Amino acid sequence: MQEFMNYLAGQIEACRAKIERLEADGRKDDANFARVRTNIYDVCRTVTNTLANRPGAGEAAVKAQFARFETTWGAALEKAKAHGDAGAIAVEETKLAALADVAAHFPEEQA
């Protein structure tokens, strides 16, 4: 689990550096999307910190919370698509991409 937490910290740091780079390059809106991505890594870190060590919760609870995020943000994406809301589509896709990245790095359960 420590390795996963280090990975999240690394992603947050990388995103922050990217935000600085994009802002310096005059790409304010792209920087805002990078900020959304940072927030997702941060939210996932908080969820993991809170649930992973809680008695009766653990890794399964973390995974279940990630799945709930996916459902909620997936529904928001579909809604945005149905209304042709380009801004919301970009935000929800950014959130889902970051979440997919997090889920792919989450440690597999030990047999």
Place this chain on the structure above:
Amino acid sequence: MTEENALKLFKCLSDASRLRIVQSLMQGEMYTELLAERLELTPSTVSFHMKKLEEAGLVSSRKEQYYTVYSLNRAMLEKPLSEFAVPVPKQMDEQEKREEEYRQKVIKTFFEYGRLRSLPVQHKKRRICYEEIAKHFEPGRVYDEKELNEIIIPIHEDYCTVRRDMIGEGILRREGSQYIRVK
């Protein structure tokens, strides 16, 4: 071009990604995925930028099978900068502008994709929401109650309150079982 439109145009172009999109489109028409690849952005981010460019009148789009193809509105790009230095009479005075901004803020807060999230408690905000709903009715046209409800229900489930309040606000007028939008 009004001052507001000119500001929208310059704000739109004051972003390096959008400027690069315009530079790419100078070479010819392009579709989202190609622009995304060229600029190392996700397709949804490119679509977001394209929407802003379209709103500023710089770009137009058309559907071609599965793709959206974008092209530059060259007439807009070829406008001399001196054109923006000519004062254009403002369409709204400052007070009207502030009121319109407030109105848009209330609409943005209380409506989501045309549906009213909740009825505002504050009278001024509630009135704005009802005026927004009134846009679904043609002024002067006579609606029966069923027709009226069918229009309100997709906007807010408590159609009785909305209908009653809109009459109370003088936005709708009731004549027996018929309703007419006043203004």
